[in-house]
Amino acid sequence: MYERLYNTPQRHGFHWPGRIVAGEGVLAGWLNGERPRGLAIIADAAFADHPLVLAADAPLALVCREPRAEDAEAILRRIAPSNPETVLALGGGATLDIAKAVTAHLRHGSFAVRDVPRDGGAPALIAAPTTAGSGSETSRFFILADPASRAKIATRAWSLVPDLTLLDPGLLAAAPPRLLLLGAFDAAIHLWESFIARGEKSSFTAALTLTHLPRILAVLPELAADRPLSPAQRLALMEASAMAGVAISNVRTGLMHTLGEALSAQVNLPHPATLRVFLAPVMALYEHAVADDAAPLWRMADAVAPAGAPWSSDAFVAAWREAFGALKVDDAIAAAFEATPPSLDALMAAVARDTTIAKENPTPLDPGLLRLVAAAGLAVFQHPQAAHPAAVNAR
Ligand SMILES: [Fe+2]
The missing domain is CATH 1.20.1090.10 (Dehydroquinate synthase-like - alpha domain)
Structure with a gap:
C-alpha cells in the first residue's frame, strides 16, 4: 500500500523499481549482447533508417508528434499483432510516453491504468532516451494529450517505470541546442x-x-x-x-x-x-x-x-x-x-x-x-x- 503514497513529514520513503545502465554505446551493447527475443521498437521518426534499428529487424512504429491518445491506439494496432516480449522505446519524452501507454495496454488491456501492480507479464519495457529533461525514461508517469479538450491526461503507475533505462550520451549528440537547454x-x-x-x-x-x-x-x-x-x-x-x-x-x-x-x-x-x-x-x-x-x-x-x-x-x-x-x-x-x-x-x-x-x-x-x-x-x-x-x- 505504501507504494501508492507520497511522503509526509511523519512517513517518508523512497521507491524506484527500475534499472539503469549508462555510458557511451550502451544501446548497441544491449541490442547486440542481449539479442532480445520478441522485440518491438517504438521510435522517433528520425530513427526510421538508423543502422541499429534496421539491424534489429523488429516490428517498428514511429512517433512524429507530442503523444495523443489516438497515436497510442495506432501504435498499439501496429505492435500488438507481433505479441512482443520486449518493447524498446527509442526517442524523446513523447516517444517514451507513448511506449509506456502502449506497454500498459499490452499488459493490462487499457491505457487508463493507475497504480496497477507489475505482474511480471510481458512485455518488458526498455527506454533509450534521445533527449534529457522530461524524466519519462525513469518516471512512473506518462501523459497523453486530448486535442479536443486541450487537456493532458496524466497517468501514474510504478509498474510502468521502464524495466531498464539505457543512458547513451551518443544518442544526445544530434539534439539541437534549444532542445538541450529546455x-x-x-x-x-x-x-x-x-x-x-x-x-x-x-x-x-x-x-x-x-x-x-x-x-x-x-x-x-x-x-x-x-x-x-x-x-x-x-x-x-x-x-x-x-x-x-x-x-x-x-x-x-x-x-x-x-x-x-x-x-x-x-x-x-x-x-x-x-x-x-x-x-x-x-x-x-x-x-x-x-x-x-x-x-x-x-x-x-x-x-x-x-x-x-x-x-x-x-x-x-x-x-x-x-x-x-x-x-x-x-x-x-x-x-x-x-x-x-x-x-x-x-x-x-x-x-x-x-x-x-x-x-x-x-x-x-x-x-x-x-x-x-x-x-x-x-x-x-x-x-x-x-x-x-x-x-x-x-x-
Ligand atoms: Fe516538468
Missing part, C-alpha cells in the same frame, strides 16, 4: 521542486538534487553559448534527467509546474518554456522560506559549477534568464503570448483545482498572492520592457 531546465526544476516541497521532501530525493542539479548548472554555460557538449557533459544531462524522473516520482512537482501546466492549456509552448515564465516570481516568493535548505545546494553548486559561483536563488534565476535570452527562448515565449494572449483568470481557475500545491508550497498561498505571482510571470513576456517584478517578495 530539457536541462525541466530536469533542473524537477530536482529543485522535489527538494523544496514542504511535506513530501525527504533526505532520499534531496541526495539526488544535491548531486545532479549542480551538474546541470556546470553544463549551463556551454548550453547558453551554443557550444558543442562533450560526451561527459551529455551524460551528465542524461543522468540528471533520469534522477529527476526518480525524484518527481517520489515527491510531487511544485508551483512552477502547477502554473506552467495551467498555462500550457492556453498557449502553444513546450512544457519547459511554460515553467520558465514563472521562474523568477516563484523563486522570489519562497526564497527566504527555503534559504536554510538551499544553502548546502548552492555551496555544492559552487564546487561543481564554479563558473557561476557564488550560487544563490538570484544567481540561479539570472543564469537561466541569460541562457534563455541567448538561445531566443524568451523571444519565442513573447511571440506565443502575442499570438495567443494568455488569460490570467483562466490560469487561476486551473491552478485553483490543484489542491497539492496549497499543501506543499514552502510558503502559505492565498488566492490573491498566487494571482500576483502568476501575473508577474506573464507580465515579463506580455510586456518585455517591464522591469522584473520584485513586489512579490515584499508581501
